[in-house]
Amino acid sequence: MIDINWNIIKNNAEIALRENTIFKSFRKNRSYKIIAVREKIIILERVSGGKNAGLTKGKISKSLEILKEQNRIKKGNLIHTVILETMLIYLHPNIKWDSDKNEIYWEDIIQHQDLLEPTKIYIEQASDDELEKILVQINKRKNQDKFRKALLQLYNNKCAISSINTDVVLRAAHILPHAKNGNNKNENGILLRSDLHDLFDNDLLLIHPEKLTIHLHPSLKKSYYSIYEGRKLASRIDKSKPNFEYLQEKWNNSSWSKLFD
Numbered sequence: 001m002i003d004i005n006w007n008i009i010k011n012n013a014e015i016a017l018r019e020n021t022i023f024k025s026f027r028k029n030r031s032y033k034i035i036a037v038r039e040k041i042i043i044l045e046r047v048s049g050g051k052n053a054g055l056t057k058g059k060i061s062k063s064l065e066i067l068k069e070q071n072r073i074k075k076g077n078l079i080h081t082v083i084l085e086t087m088l089i090y091l092h093p094n095i096k097w098d099s100d101k102n103e104i105y106w107e108d109i110i111q112h113q114d115l116l117e118p119t120k121i122y123i124e125q126a127s128d129d130e131l132e133k134i135l136v137q138i139n140k141r142k143n144q145d146k147f148r149k150a151l152l153q154l155y156n157n158k159c160a161i162s163s164i165n166t167d168v169v170l171r172a173a174h175i176l177p178h179a180k181n182g183n184n185k186n187e188n189g190i191l192l193r194s195d196l197h198d199l200f201d202n203d204l205l206l207i208h209p210e211k212l213t214i215h216l217h218p219s220l221k222k223s224y225y226s227i228y229e230g231r232k233l234a235s236r237i238d239k240s241k242p243n244f245e246y247l248q249e250k251w252n253n254s255s256w257s258k259l260f261d
């Protein structure tokens with residue numbers, strides 16, 4: 001039986017090893033890197049010195065069973081060591097980190113592996129016109145990657161609302177949708193945690209165009225997200241700001257923003 005979760009983690013670890021990626025810890029002044037990837041173990045090293053650690057296939061399988069069953073687990077209670085939990089969050093797209101609650105949680109998302117084979121077949125059978133459309137989408141994706149990298153730099157690799165600095169959960173949010181009249185310029189973007197990005201895209205979270213304060217739809221007032229009500233959007237390192245007119249247009253198009261005018 002193929003262990004999909006292990007293969008996802010192992011593949012991401014191999015990429016990180018090739019690129020010599022340095023991973024920042026959830027503890028200050030600590031960082032880690034992968035020094036070897038074996039069939040059933042990933043060997044980790046603390047950059048600042050110390051003993052190596054091993055992320056084994058068996059330990060991962062057991063931990064993911066617990067995480068899926070409990071959904072949320074306090075840091076230190078999943079694998080009991082910061083380095084292993086940190087790497088698990090970085091290497092698996094479904095495993096997220098909630099900095100406000102100091103918890104690790106599982107989020108169901110569609111895995112790229114599930115889409116790979118149908119996409120391959122579609123490309124092989126596509127007509128010239130369809131292939132041209134595919135190339136256009138690829139170029140759009142490249143521009144999106146540049147857009148995200150620029151926002152990561154502007155917001156110092158932190159969500160502009162929650163301050164979380166886990167790279168894999170940070171998204172480049174368009175103020176005005178790119179599919180409509182938006183663009184990939186920095187003034188049209190805000191770096192947000194994936195769930196906050198979804199709320200923003202669906203007009204359940206708004207940003208006041210002048211005050212840059214966060215406001216939530218009334219349906220979220222008693223939810224976990226209430227902690228962000230009234231919080232101010234983080235400043236960019238270059239002192240630039242999201243485009244006022246874009247924020248104003250999004251604000252005006254909302255049916256409930258008048259509650260905060």
